[in-house]
Amino acid sequence: MIWLDTLLQGLMLGGLYALFAAGLSLVFGIMRLVNLAHGDLIVLGAYLILGLCTALGLHPFLAAVLALPLMFGLGWLLQTALLNRVLGEDILPPLLVTFGLSVVIQNALLMGFSADSRKLPVGPIEAQSLPLGPVTVGVMPLLTFGSAILVIWGLNQLFYRTALGRAFRATSDDPVTAQLMGIRPRSIFAIATGIALVVATIAALYLGARANFDPAAGPARLLYAFEAVIIGGLGSLWGTLAGGLVIGVAQAFGAALNPEWQILAGHLAFVAVLLLRPRGLFPRAYD
Amino acid sequence: MTRKTLLPLILLIAVPLLAALPVIGSRALVQDLFMVLCLLVLALNWNLLAGFAGLVSVGQQAFVGIGAYALYACVILWGMDPLAGLLIAGLVAMALSAPVAFFAFRLHGAYFAIGTWVVAEIARLCLGQWKALGGGTGTSLPKGAAQEMWGAETVRALIGGSKAAAVDALTYWLALALVVVMLVASWAFLRSRMGLGLQAVRDNPVAARAVGVDPTRLKALVFLLTAFGTGICGGLLFIQIGRISPDAAFSLLDWTAFVIFIVVIGGIGTLPGPVIGVLVFYGLERLLADFGTVYLIVLGLIGIAIMLFARRGLWGSFLLHTGIDPLPLSHAAPRAGSANRSF
Numbered sequence: 296m297i298w299l300d301t302l303l304q305g306l307m308l309g310g311l312y313a314l315f316a317a318g319l320s321l322v323f324g325i326m327r328l329v330n331l332a333h334g335d336l337i338v339l340g341a342y343l344i345l346g347l348c349t350a351l352g353l354h355p356f357l358a359a360v361l362a363l364p365l366m367f368g369l370g371w372l373l374q375t376a377l378l379n380r381v382l383g384e385d386i387l388p389p390l391l392v393t394f395g396l397s398v399v400i401q402n403a404l405l406m407g408f409s410a411d412s413r414k415l416p417v418g419p420i421e422a423q424s425l426p427l428g429p430v431t432v433g434v435m436p437l438l439t440f441g442s443a444i445l446v447i448w449g450l451n452q453l454f455y456r457t458a459l460g461r462a463f464r465a466t467s468d469d470p471v472t473a474q475l476m477g478i479r480p481r482s483i484f485a486i487a488t489g490i491a492l493v494v495a496t497i498a499a500l501y502l503g504a505r506a507n508f509d510p511a512a513g514p515a516r517l518l519y520a521f522e523a524v525i526i527g528g529l530g531s532l533w534g535t536l537a538g539g540l541v542i543g544v545a546q547a548f549g550a551a552l553n554p555e556w557q558i559l560a561g562h563l564a565f566v567a568v569l570l571l572r573p574r575g576l577f578p579r580a581y582d
Numbered sequence: 583m584t585r586k587t588l589l590p591l592i593l594l595i596a597v598p599l600l601a602a603l604p605v606i607g608s609r610a611l612v613q614d615l616f617m618v619l620c621l622l623v624l625a626l627n628w629n630l631l632a633g634f635a636g637l638v639s640v641g642q643q644a645f646v647g648i649g650a651y652a653l654y655a656c657v658i659l660w661g662m663d664p665l666a667g668l669l670i671a672g673l674v675a676m677a678l679s680a681p682v683a684f685f686a687f688r689l690h691g692a693y694f695a696i697g698t699w700v701v702a703e704i705a706r707l708c709l710g711q712w713k714a715l716g717g718g719t720g721t722s723l724p725k726g727a728a729q730e731m732w733g734a735e736t737v738r739a740l741i742g743g744s745k746a747a748a749v750d751a752l753t754y755w756l757a758l759a760l761v762v763v764m765l766v767a768s769w770a771f772l773r774s775r776m777g778l779g780l781q782a783v784r785d786n787p788v789a790a791r792a793v794g795v796d797p798t799r800l801k802a803l804v805f806l807l808t809a810f811g812t813g814i815c816g817g818l819l820f821i822q823i824g825r826i827s828p829d830a831a832f833s834l835l836d837w838t839a840f841v842i843f844i845v846v847i848g849g850i851g852t853l854p855g856p857v858i859g860v861l862v863f864y865g866l867e868r869l870l871a872d873f874g875t876v877y878l879i880v881l882g883l884i885g886i887a888i889m890l891f892a893r894r895g896l897w898g899s900f901l902l903h904t905g906i907d908p909l910p911l912s913h914a915a916p917r918a919g920s921a922n923r924s925f
Contacts, residue, residue: 329692395885402875559707
């Protein structure tokens with residue numbers, strides 16, 4: 296029974312990691328851009344929600360709704376003003392620019408909010424739980440997991456059912472031909488990064504509601520997110536969800552054996568999957 | 583002729599000046615410059631990886647930490663001399679870089695960057711489990727160990743002062759020696775057959791393969807050799823620091839982020855780039871030392887600006903605007919008729 300409980304906790308945790316990873320997966324699938332600042336942008340989103348909560352006296356869920364368009368704007372601006380300029384054959388410039396951005400965001404947050412760890416005040420819902428057959432599960436983890444499924448499903452619908460999604464796929468597969476069809480890759484990229492940051496804001500809400508965060512929390516989230524994307528396979532959103540679940544379950548079982556092994560177990564699962572399946576579990580696109 | 587004499591000439595002037603520092607300068611300055619020299623060693627190694635071999639690693643702190651832990655194990659657990667431990671540190675880092683390469687080389691480009699970072703995290707978490715070396719909280723080098731290492735007595739007799747000052751001077755000279763060896767070795771390597779192959783792969787992988795260059799073999803070789811240099815540097819750093827913990831030994835900020843900024847600012851993919859970069863880095867640090875986080879923000883912004891407006895960094899821009907290359911890595915065109923002789 297304890298193992299069933301551990302498995303469930305792991306799946307719930309994996310849902311959170313899938314949320315961290317979904318935005319990254321989208322951007323990576325469309326423009327092969329590796330955003331090393333993604334984790335820090337999630338943490339920035341958490342601080343934005345916290346700021347809106349305290350300034351306007353709103354509940355974090357409402358504050359997050361307000362934060363969504365702001366973060367979309369930030370993503371659009373980031374891509375237009377900065378990242379579009381460094382995309383190209385050479386992978387070094389985008390890597391180094393986002394790496395620099397990560398350091399800038401972390402230290403700007405450190406200056407603005409100090410190194411104290413914070414938490415989003417979600418109220419009594421935080422402690423509530425539901426009996427689910429032989430095990431009980433917290434309402435917040437369940438909500439996180441549900442949101443992860445919903446976000447991945449929504450992104451898939453967007454990707455495969457809309458004109459924008461068609462433009463995304465076309466640009467991903469062949470930017471030159473897409474341009475001939477009247478698509479501007481750069482504005483497509485800007486929208487994609489905007490959407491990625493919208494997803495990051497949803498991730499930020501659950502990050503801040505479930506656990507403490509501080510300005511230095513970004514890089515670790517980035518690693519989990521990346522592991523999920525790579526395990527899932529390039530360009531596959533459901534794969535990213537599966538990747539998140541693999542990391543989450545591995546961490547939960549690691550922690551059950553020895554609390555010090557939680558993070559290590561996740562990393563080892565990543566290495567093991569890559570040794571067996573170098574291109575991930577469900578690759579859609581080729582590099 | 584100037585091409586061949588310039589590098590020795592610069593080294594002949596700069597090295598004795600720097601070497602005299604522990605005799606004439608203050609101890610604080612010696613400690614400062616020790617750190618600068620070590621960062622330069624790390625930067626030269628990272629530049630070989632990222633700038634020449636195209637291997638953008640965000641996990642070189644793995645080899646700093648592994649080298650440092652190997653050294654502490656040698657000294658604390660097996661009672662070896664720290665100087666002998668330094669060599670072991672390099673060898674252990676190189677030996678462990680082989681399985682790391684086996685894993686990380688399955689990943690390309692940005693995947694590779696994340697893969698190496700994960701490896702560094704795994705190494706940090708594993709060594710945090712090593713209870714004999716203090717586990718997660720770390721441990722100190724026994725007080726006498728550094729002060730009684732080979733050469734420390736001689737140095738003390740030479741420059742006078744306290745035992746601790748002699749250790750500072752000795753580690754400083756070792757760092758300086760490491761920089762000189764790294765510079766000369768990189769220059770020789772990059773002008774060798776293998777180095778030319780490496781640059782050919784960087785500039786045009788398809789053409790390079792067509793003339794018989796094996797990119798994977800060359801890249802693996804660079805990965806192993808830079809792990810050796812980085813491991814030795816890690817050991818040396820933590821002899822001087824005197825205390826180790828997983829977080830300090832595997833610090834992404836100290837041993838990789840700073841190093842990346844140094845190389846990017848100076849000029850990635852150029853040999854003098856890291857030297858220029860480390861000078862700028864040290865200047866900025868002195869200028870903004872009192873502001874803490876602002877310093878890091880400025881560093882990040884400069885890195886971004888360089889990538890936007892001058893991808894080859896300060897040295898690359900200098901080459902571009904003046905057309906003068908005092909330290910060319912290319913070979914002079916063969917004189918007429920020599921082509922026939924070489925066959």
